[in-house]
Amino acid sequence: MNNKVFYTSLILILFIWNIVSLSSNYTLQTKLKNEWTEQSKETENSSTYVLGSLETTIQWLAKDTVSSVVNIIIRKDIQIYKSDPFWFFLEPSWVYKKEVWWWSWFFVTKDGYIITNKHVVNDDDAEYIIMTNDGKEYIWKVIAVDPVTDLAVMKAYTFDNKAIESTPLKITTSENNTIGSIVLAIWNALAEFQNTVTFWIISGLNRSIEAWSEYSWDIEQLSGLIQTDAAINPWNSGWPLLNLKWEVIGINTAVANANGIGFAIPISEKEIQYILESIKKYWEIKRVSLWIRYIELNESTKGTTESNFKQWLLILPNKGILKGSIAEKAWLKWGDIILSINNTEIKNASDLKQILKQKIPGDTIKIQVWKYLEKEIKDVVVRL
Numbered sequence: 001m002n003n004k005v006f007y008t009s010l011i012l013i014l015f016i017w018n019i020v021s022l023s024s025n026y027t028l029q030t031k032l033k034n035e036w037t038e039q040s041k042e043t044e045n046s047s048t049y050v051l052g053s054l055e056t057t058i059q060w061l062a063k064d065t066v067s068s069v070v071n072i073i074i075r076k077d078i079q080i081y082k083s084d085p086f087w088f089f090l091e092p093s094w095v096y097k098k099e100v101w102w103w104s105w106f107f108v109t110k111d112g113y114i115i116t117n118k119h120v121v122n123d124d125d126a127e128y129i130i131m132t133n134d135g136k137e138y139i140w141k142v143i144a145v146d147p148v149t150d151l152a153v154m155k156a157y158t159f160d161n162k163a164i165e166s167t168p169l170k171i172t173t174s175e176n177n178t179i180g181s182i183v184l185a186i187w188n189a190l191a192e193f194q195n196t197v198t199f200w201i202i203s204g205l206n207r208s209i210e211a212w213s214e215y216s217w218d219i220e221q222l223s224g225l226i227q228t229d230a231a232i233n234p235w236n237s238g239w240p241l242l243n244l245k246w247e248v249i250g251i252n253t254a255v256a257n258a259n260g261i262g263f264a265i266p267i268s269e270k271e272i273q274y275i276l277e278s279i280k281k282y283w284e285i286k287r288v289s290l291w292i293r294y295i296e297l298n299e300s301t302k303g304t305t306e307s308n309f310k311q312w313l314l315i316l317p318n319k320g321i322l323k324g325s326i327a328e329k330a331w332l333k334w335g336d337i338i339l340s341i342n343n344t345e346i347k348n349a350s351d352l353k354q355i356l357k358q359k360i361p362g363d364t365i366k367i368q369v370w371k372y373l374e375k376e377i378k379d380v381v382v383r384l
Helices: 002-068 269-282 349-356
Strands: 069-083 090-107 113-116 126-131 137-145 152-157 182-189 193-212 219-228 240-242 247-255 262-266 294-296 313-315 337-341 364-371 376-383
Touching: 002 069, 002 182, 002 193, 002 240, 069 193, 090 126, 090 182, 090 193, 113 269, 137 269, 152 269, 182 247, 193 247, 193 262, 219 247, 219 349, 337 349
Parallel strands: none
Antiparallel strands: 069 090, 069 126, 090 113, 113 152, 126 137, 137 152, 182 193, 182 240, 193 219, 219 262, 240 247, 247 262, 294 313, 313 337, 337 364, 364 376
16 A cells, blocks of 8 residues: 555656646747847847948048049050952051040049059050049059059140149058958959949959959069959959958959959058159159069079078179179178068069068068178168
8 A cells, every 4th residue: 555655656756747837848949949039139139230330431432532533544556457449458548536445443642643553544545534423534644663663643734735623532550461351343344334343352362363454465463452243254454452441452454264253452541642753853663672673582592501491592703792782781791591571581583672662662571581791690770
């Protein structure tokens, strides 16, 4: 009897405990479900807010910058020939002017100065007309071309050679770009649709490419470029690449033979100011140089030194250092090997040129060199 009562009580206790457990689990699941639902709503609202904010930023950016982006109409004389019915003989008949392409450039000053690519202004047989967003047309003159980068400075005038008033774009003060940053491109799509606005991200930095000009077919090595996925089509150079702060961070210079890959030359306010000041002072763009002669060390040339370095720059003897140059004043000597500049490794001539083209006269750099005479590594501070 006692055993029966004991088992009955035990079963009753287990039954009650099970009910309480189920009730607790249900309450917990309901609470978690409600919390998840609220969190999902908050995430959805947050995502909607972020996307809405991004959309608004892009809309305002596009609206405020298109007036500073100009279209360049390229016109050329086209020769027409007449022939006999069988096309055995051709004879020049007449010449007519035709629009062959459109570019996009942008103002950097209030008095009509424009920064663009030098490879798009080297056709002496073409006529270039500037057209602003409001349909006004101007002529322009080449003021200077950059000796080390694919940049040129132009200035717009009225047809009676008077200065114009223009709205410049703001140039970034930062020289540090980040992969994944959202950027905006304003350009002339298919040489037909003016001030097309596209956006996406910076997809790569410090890219090096071999670019060719569709006019002169010249080939140029370009380095330190920004790679972007913002949609553009080939033969569009000179348009601005902007960040979401309304600042120009680069000038488009090339498009790869693949969809969604474009390259821009990075620029900064400091560099543009120096370029303009250099033009006003010297009537040209002066760039810094160490004024040294060197060779690239590799497997075939490493035996010319007593060091074990294989991929650096060796300063040559016999006028390897120009007399009175910056390098001589910094006590660089023939036989020295340049290892790095500002802690950036220098393995070839391209690395050296890339660093120096980002500097202007007056800047200071730290060069790490292996000293031939002392047989040791030293840091040398050079004022450019």
